[in-house]
Amino acid sequence: xxxxxxxxxxxxxxxxxxxxxxxxxxxxxxxxxxxxxxxxxxxxxxxxxxxxxxxxxxxxxxxxxxxxxxxxxxxxxxxxxxxxxxxxxxxxxxxxxxxxxxxxxxxxxxxxxxxxxxxxxxxxxxxxxxxxxxxxxxxxxxxxxxxxxxxxxxxxxxxxxxxxxxxxxxxxxxxxxxxxxxxxxxxxxxxxxxxxxxxxxxxxxxxxxxxxxxxxxxxxxxxxxxxxxxxxxxxxxxxxxxxxxxxxxx
Ligand SMILES: C[S@@+](CC[C@H](N)C(=O)[O-])C[C@H]1O[C@@H](n2cnc3c(N)ncnc32)[C@H](O)[C@@H]1O
Numbered sequence: 409x410x411x412x413x414x415x416x417x418x419x420x421x422x423x424x425x426x427x428x429x430x431x432x433x434x435x436x437x438x439x440x441x442x443x444x445x446x447x448x449x450x451x452x453x454x455x456x457x458x459x460x461x462x463x464x465x466x467x468x469x470x471x472x473x474x475x476x477x478x479x480x481x482x483x484x485x486x487x488x489x490x491x492x493x494x495x496x497x498x499x500x501x502x503x504x505x506x507x508x509x510x511x512x513x514x515x516x517x518x519x520x521x522x523x524x525x526x527x528x529x530x531x532x533x534x535x536x537x538x539x540x541x542x543x544x545x546x547x548x549x550x551x552x553x554x555x556x557x558x559x560x561x562x563x564x565x566x567x568x569x570x571x572x573x574x575x576x577x578x579x580x581x582x583x584x585x586x587x588x589x590x591x592x593x594x595x596x597x598x599x600x601x602x603x604x605x606x607x608x609x610x611x612x613x614x615x616x617x618x619x620x621x622x623x624x625x626x627x628x629x630x631x632x633x634x635x636x637x638x639x640x641x642x643x644x645x646x647x648x649x650x651x652x653x654x655x656x657x658x
Contacts, residue, residue, distance in 0.1 A: 409501045410474040410552045412539055419545035419574075423566050424507060435615045436510035440482040440518075447484050449642050450588060453653050454559070457586050458488035460655055461555045464584050469497035473554040478543045478575060479561025480504030483515035489534060490527035500534040503548070505541040508615070512538045543571035548578040555579075558587045562623045564616045572630045579658040585632070586655050589623045590648035594639065603647055610647070624652045632656040 465473040504515055519536050541547045543565045556575045565571040575585050593599040603619035610619050628635055637654030
């Protein structure tokens with residue numbers, strides 16, 4: 409297992425802000441119960457992206473691969489770690505990092521359900537460690553992760569440039585950073601105007617989630633060796649209908 413270490417204290421002091429425990433519980437419950445429609449809408453894309461991530465992980469029956477879910481939340485991605493036998497005999501060292509400690513029980517429950525439904529209930533070769541932390545100050549060593557996954561997280565971090573820089577720092581050379589995020593619309597000016605005007609309310613009500621982020625620009629500018637990405641629209645998803653997905657390689 410890769411080591412969990414103390415995050416940079418200066419970054420931690422700046423970015424791991426005091427939280428409201430009651431709001432954290434409400435948000436965790438809301439995310440766990442209210443995102444089924446969204447998860448169905450992105451399932452095929454997530455499946456393809458996880459397929460690519462797993463294809464790049466170190467292979468072999470005695471090999472362990474470390475995958476870090478930054479902003480793991482309730483771990484709706486758990487099923488993709490088990491689907492289709494893609495673990496291929498590897499041991500999985502899954503590390504979830506999130507500042508909302510109320511997410512953990514949901515994440516563990518969703519992992520158990522995914523293992524039951526898609527993994528045959530074995531599960532002994534996938535470990536999950538959940539660590540309190542933030543994307544801008546990750547508690548992992550340089551070059552220690554075989555993959556990083558971010559889904560709907562870069563909308564919520566305080567500083568996207570710092571977060572992506574940390575993600576790059578912990579990835580091993582050649583390892584993938586997989587992302588799916590909602591962003592400011594580039595092709596629908598009316599939607600973009602709504603996203604901008606309602607951004608403040610969304611930030612206040614949805615735990616810092618921004619509607620006006622140009623996340624792909626930040627990833628493109630971060631100095632990855634390559635970035636494969638697509639912009640797409642999810643009809644019916646209103647303010648979060650404008651999305652980006654892809655894989656960046658360090
Ligand atoms: C919209 S939820 C998405 C959670 C999960 N990745 C998913 O796909 O459902 C955003 C998550 O980012 C977490 N978060 C907020 N600020 C963060 C930060 N600075 N660093 C890492 N995670 C953060 C929240 O606690 C929450 O779990």
